[in-house]
Amino acid sequence: xxxxxxxxxxxxxxxxxxVIFLGVTLTFIIPRLSPNDPVERQVSxxxxxxxxxxxxxxxxxxxxxxEMYGLKGSSFQQYLAYWGRLLRADLGPxxxxxxxxxxxxxxxxxxxxxxxxxxxxxxxxxxxxxxxxLASYYPKNxxxxxxxxxxxxxxxxxxxxxxxxxxxMFAYVIRIFPFSGAYPPGTRVQFSLPFVLTVLKHSALPxxxxxxxxxxxxxxxxxxxxxNIISEDYVVYAETAxxxxxxxxxxxxxxxALLPQITGLAMQLGTIFSGAxxxxxxxxxxxxxxxxxxxxxANDYSLIMGIAIFSIIGVATSVLILxxxxxLFDPRVRYQ
Amino acid sequence: MLRVIxxxxxxxxxxRFAFVFLLAVLILAISSAISPYDPGRTFKVxxxxxxxxxxxxxxxxxxxxxxxxxxxxxxNSLFLGLMTAVVSRVIAIFVGLTAGYRGGFVDRALMSINDxxxxxxxxxxxxxxxxxxxxxxxxxxxxLILGLxxxxxDARLIRAQALSxxxxxxxxTAVYSGTGSLKITLNxxxxxxxxxxxxTTVANMLWSIGMEVTLSVLGLxxxxxxxxxxxxxxxxxxxxxxxxxxxxxxxxxxxxxVLFLGLYLLFSSVxxxxxxxxxxxxxxx
Numbered sequence: 001x002x003x004x005x006x007x008x009x010x011x012x013x014x015x016x017x018x019v020i021f022l023g024v025t026l027t028f029i030i031p032r033l034s035p036n037d038p039v040e041r042q043v044s045x046x047x048x049x050x051x052x053x054x055x056x057x058x059x060x061x062x063x064x065x066x067e068m069y070g071l072k073g074s075s076f077q078q079y080l081a082y083w084g085r086l087l088r089a090d091l092g093p094x095x096x097x098x099x100x101x102x103x104x105x106x107x108x109x110x111x112x113x114x115x116x117x118x119x120x121x122x123x124x125x126x127x128x129x130x131x132x133x134l135a136s137y138y139p140k141n142x143x144x145x146x147x148x149x150x151x152x153x154x155x156x157x158x159x160x161x162x163x164x165x166x167x168x169m170f171a172y173v174i175r176i177f178p179f180s181g182a183y184p185p186g187t188r189v190q191f192s193l194p195f196v197l198t199v200l201k202h203s204a205l206p207x208x209x210x211x212x213x214x215x216x217x218x219x220x221x222x223x224x225x226x227x228n229i230i231s232e233d234y235v236v237y238a239e240t241a242x243x244x245x246x247x248x249x250x251x252x253x254x255x256x257a258l259l260p261q262i263t264g265l266a267m268q269l270g271t272i273f274s275g276a277x278x279x280x281x282x283x284x285x286x287x288x289x290x291x292x293x294x295x296x297x298a299n300d301y302s303l304i305m306g307i308a309i310f311s312i313i314g315v316a317t318s319v320l321i322l323x324x325x326x327x328l329f330d331p332r333v334r335y336q
Numbered sequence: 337m338l339r340v341i342x343x344x345x346x347x348x349x350x351x352r353f354a355f356v357f358l359l360a361v362l363i364l365a366i367s368s369a370i371s372p373y374d375p376g377r378t379f380k381v382x383x384x385x386x387x388x389x390x391x392x393x394x395x396x397x398x399x400x401x402x403x404x405x406x407x408x409x410x411x412n413s414l415f416l417g418l419m420t421a422v423v424s425r426v427i428a429i430f431v432g433l434t435a436g437y438r439g440g441f442v443d444r445a446l447m448s449i450n451d452x453x454x455x456x457x458x459x460x461x462x463x464x465x466x467x468x469x470x471x472x473x474x475x476x477x478x479x480l481i482l483g484l485x486x487x488x489x490d491a492r493l494i495r496a497q498a499l500s501x502x503x504x505x506x507x508x509t510a511v512y513s514g515t516g517s518l519k520i521t522l523n524x525x526x527x528x529x530x531x532x533x534x535x536t537t538v539a540n541m542l543w544s545i546g547m548e549v550t551l552s553v554l555g556l557x558x559x560x561x562x563x564x565x566x567x568x569x570x571x572x573x574x575x576x577x578x579x580x581x582x583x584x585x586x587x588x589x590x591x592x593x594v595l596f597l598g599l600y601l602l603f604s605s606v607x608x609x610x611x612x613x614x615x616x617x618x619x620x621x
Contacts, residue, residue, distance in 0.1 A: 019452040023461070030465050152350075156600030158546035160553060161592045164568070164585060172577055267454055274459030278550050292460075296467060296554050304467050308460040315457045 008327065016320040023312035027305060028082050032075070039065045042095065042301070091306035096298035102306035105291060113287030117276045120207045121265070124214030129261055131215075132222025133254040136230055137245075148223070151216035159275035163209040163282035170205055177205040180284030206283045210276060221264055225257035259330055266322045270315045344605060351605040357598030364591075365414055368407035375405040375562050387583050394583035397574045402587040408562040410591065416479050416548055416563075417541030423483025424540055425533055428490040433521045433529070435491070436498025447495070453488040459550065461485070466556040473557055482544045490536040494529050501525045531610040538603040542596060549592065564588045564595075 042065055043058060066072060073081070085092075091102040128151075135144045154162065170177045178184075183198050229235060230253055238248045280289030288307065295303035344351040373380045379399030387394040393402035435446040465481060466473055498521070501507060510520050545564070551557050552565025559566050567588035571577075576584040 015448060015451060015455075018448050019455050022449070022452045023456050026461055027464060030461070031468055152601075152604070153597065156542055156596040157593060158549060158596065160546075160549055160568075161589055161596070164589050165593075168577070168582065168585065168589070172582065270455055270457035273457050274550075277459060278553070281553065292463060293554060296463070296556060301467070304464055308464040311457045311460040316455060319455050 004327070009324075012320065012323050016316055019316040019319075020313055023316070024083070024086065024309060025079075027308050027312070028079055031301075031305070039071065041299075086309065091309065092302045094295075094300055094303045094306075096295070096300040096303065102303050105303065106288070106306060106310050109286065109288050109291040112285060113276060113280065113289070116203050116207050116210070116285065116287070117273065120210035120214065120276075121272060123207075124211040125218050125261075125265060127211075128215040128218025129222045129254070129258070132219040133226050133249060133257070135219070135223045136227040137249050137253060147219065151219040153216075154212055155216040155220060157213060158278075159209065159213055160278045160282065162213050163206070163279045166205055166209040166212075167282060178202055203285070206279055206285050209279055209282075210272075213275070214272065217268075218261065218264075222254075222257055222261060225260060226253050229253050229256055259326075262322070262326055262329060266319045266326075269319050269322070273311065273315050340609070344609060348605050348609070350601045354598050354601035354605060357594050358602060361410055361414075361591075361595050361598060364407050365410040368404070368411045371404045371407060373401075373404070375400060375408045376560055384581055393587040394581075396570065396584045397576070397579070397581060398570065402567075402583065405562045405567060406564075406587055406591050409564045409567055409588070410595065412475060412561060412563045413545045413548065413595070414541075416475055416482075417545045419476065419479035420482040420486055420544035421537045421540045423480060424486035424490070425537060427483070428487040428494055428536070429526070429529065429533065431487065431491040432494025433498050433525055436495040437502055437517060437521050437525065439499075439502070443495075447492075450488045450491050453485070454492075458485050458547075462547065462551060463554065463556065466551050470556060475558075475561065478548065478551070478557060479544070482547055486540050486543055490533075490540065493532055493536065497529050497532060498525055501528055531606075535603055535607045535610060538599050538606065542599050542603070545595070564592050 039062060043062055071078060089103060091106075093099040094102050094105055097105070131144060131147050134141070135148055138144060157165075178201065183195065183202060235248060235252050238252050243252075276287075277289035277292060279285070280287045281293050284290065288311070292304070292307055294300070295307065341355075345355060377400075381391065381395050381399055381401050383395060383397050383399045385391050385395040391401055391403065393406060395401050396405075431446055431450065435443040435450075462481070462485070466478070469477070501524075507520060507524065510524055515524075548557065548563060549565035549568065552559065552563055552569050553572070555569055557563070557565065559569055565588075568585065571581075571584040571588070574581075574584070576582070
């Protein structure tokens, strides 16, 4: 147990701290390196919209904004204050929907993203691995070969383009799924059976586009991992010993390839999350991606900052959780 | 080089596909030099024409010829991909070879930075960055920024190779005969890593072109510059699907799929070719 803590848990927690530290520092440095001063930009934007603002009010506004962006004092003091606000989970008010706090907007959007993302990742990971294992064990099966070719074809397509293809095919050419949104406009968000059903119908296409691209990747990964394992001595031995085929496939072949695939999932999580953001923009799905688009359109600097920081911390933490579950699957780590 | 291409064409179906796809892409990209008009100018041709002999990809609601827009888009996207690949390759080679050769503390420090970059969701950071630079973001600048984020996967691959190269007899001979570590990594180790570097170049191009599409779609790049992403951006702005002008979206989507599939098939075919075992199996040796 002590070994587990020293060799696995502590380095892993260290990495989590490192990711968040690097990410937050990046979000601190980037705005300060940029040639556009966010305060001046905000001031000029407000000046352009409202015609008559006296200079005194402008000076006051400038000061308030400087305060809000944490631009007071030396860079180091600013940096410390930045961390201070983050640790209190204070991301400031959104500028476009003033004075709603950014955290509240994110909390409203997050469940939508999480729902479709988790479902899609689970389905694609399980199906991709299952078919991948089958593919190297039964290389001649025609059904599996079709999946193989399809996986190779969809693997390189970016989420954005795949979502567009899905949209054109299943909402425009064959009109079986709705164009956009998670529910028809004007519906009240509630927890009732008809509402859940419409949400499911609206979410099917977004989820499908994530599943299709993701599954291709897991399939190819699993196939290449297991194709090396099936020629291992212990598999040949199990075959000569006359074990049942599905026992060999699941417990001898796929079991050993599962661990790198879990690590792979942890490492891909950031990419998958980014893909989901983009998928939402295509489908007008009201999650984090749409929130980002709105923030960009409305020039809402604090909201974009908040989304960036939240995404980094959120993804790093999910990866950490996944890595802490990992020992459950790996007897070598568990029994150390 | 030519022999490698000939061998691959002969033995690998994927490479044949990649060859045809990329050739088509290249021809279209190069033909941008003979474009009869500047694709960025609006209302040069009649608007909303469906694909026909005169306008093979149709024209959009802004009076632009999609064929020439796509030709310029491919040229720009390929340029962006190559430039990003060069920048991130330099970082990846440097980090990978140093970490693998030095080992110990340097290796652990570099790899923990490396892994942090792998795990971090790049898109939100890029969105923040390009949001702040909006309007000033040139293609070169975007390529540089993407290059700064695109190296960690490949640095890991290169490090793995450098780790095993370090244990080989020739490295020890070089060390004992007094060769400096910079010279060993550059002269002795780099040539072994180059095939992997080439394969990852293609993968990195895929990534960076995809990122450009993503940022453009959000309207965060220079939207007047023809790229695959900005074509989609304008189509969305004008709600092309609702208006029934499907070719406005179909043109960039089809071109993107051909480009991405071509690059990916090239990548996976070259990747297998590098491994002598699979190469022998392919050629039936």
